[in-house]
Amino acid sequence: MATTKEMSVEEKLRALYDLQLIDSRIDEIRSVRGELPLEVEDLEDEVTGLTTRLDKLQLELNQIEDNIKLKKGAIESHQASIKRYAEQQKEVRNNREYNALTKEIEYQELEIQLAEKQIKEMKASIEFKKEAVGQTKEKLDQKTTHLKHKKAELNDIMAETQKEENFLMEKSAEYREGIEDRLLAAYDRIRKSVRNGLAVVSIERGASVGSFFTIPPQTQVEIAARKKIITDEHSGRILVDNVLAQEEREKMQQLFASI
Template sequence: MAKTKEATVEERLRALYDLQLIDSRIDEIRNVRGELPLEVSDLEDEVAGLKTRLEKLEDSLSSVDADITSKKNLIEEAKALIKKYSEQQKNVRNNREFNSLTKEVEFQELEIELAEKHIREFKAQIDQKKDVIAKTKEHNKQRETHLKHKKSELDAILKETEKEEKALIEKADDYKKKIEARLVKAYNRIRVNVKNGLAVVPIERGASGGSYFTIPPQVQMEIAARKKIITDEHSGRILVDAALADEQKIKMEKLFSKLS
């Protein structure tokens, strides 16, 4: 079986820089979405919370209505008892029975007064709850409108970029297969730890891209020779020469234009 030819350092550098260009493009697409997915998620949670609150308010309103009905029934029962005791007073045989029935009537009258007081309080609660419900409904309506707008905005961006992002992720996976695992691991580690996710950068004006630290001429010559993978001693980024970077940018721009 023929032995697979091992990639040269230059081929690995080109593959690494291509991977960086692809990942940077994916980062750009995701930056366009920005905080929108999080905003939509937060709004969905807020709307769901408002709906739950409305349900609880409506339930409590029904509960107060039931309490009013109960008190009204109690009043009717008390009135019936007063009528009954008043009728019985007409047929009493002594003062003790009359006084006992009078106390029963007075007790039922107090029950009616207390029930009427509770009904007034319950009605005040209903007015207050209805006011809160109206305000909550209005707030919920506003948040639903805002959510609809944000969802539409996010959907438009997703529709525009989802296909390209998916294709780019697949391309990134393809490029990772061309690079040995330890280099991919190092690349991913650097990407996480540096600004803008730039793990592979070209030399610009004698310094690594995005850095103000000058690279010694001897090191620049070694980088241009493409014989070994060299990292910036200050940022840890993998360095490539400007000519290689320009060649790969032209190549990848053609790829991006096909995918977009």
């Protein structure tokens, strides 16, 4: 909507109100999605976190099982040592050698007891971790199913609204090009500061839309004259008269219907 001449105040007001109608329609489309995109993002993060936790638990289980195998191997080694020392005791020549071998046997038996105690503790740890794995898998399945449904819901809404939103985004950019930077900056600033995003509003029954404050009659006359940009002293919104607003709404309705 580029201009080749200086715009009149009325043309500026119409352009601003048209931009407001387009941006408000984009706001409506996005509100239909509500918190869905954020919900999907949060669920994706949860699924990733649970998957990482499950992988970590499985790795820990594998490590514990490997350690049990090592301990069992050590027990077999200690048992072989005991058998070997017992055989050597049969051939000793004095009490000193016999006692030394006895101490070695006792040491190997203590090592076996320690290994068996550690195996018992590791088996208990395995049961605990298997329970954690089961709970994590169950939660992961629930979150994955929930995510699948939410994604499908979001995709359905996106499929219905994306074409219209893309068209309106292009139109919004086009209309913005035709508005001077100073007014555009004011428009954007007001839109960000008000809850409903309405920076340009019309006069309805003597008050600006969305406000309970009455506009003085003289100010209403000035707004209807369209000779200068007038803002609501209470909200800061740019004001347009009802006739102009109705004309632009009808024009924009035709645009929206063409999508």
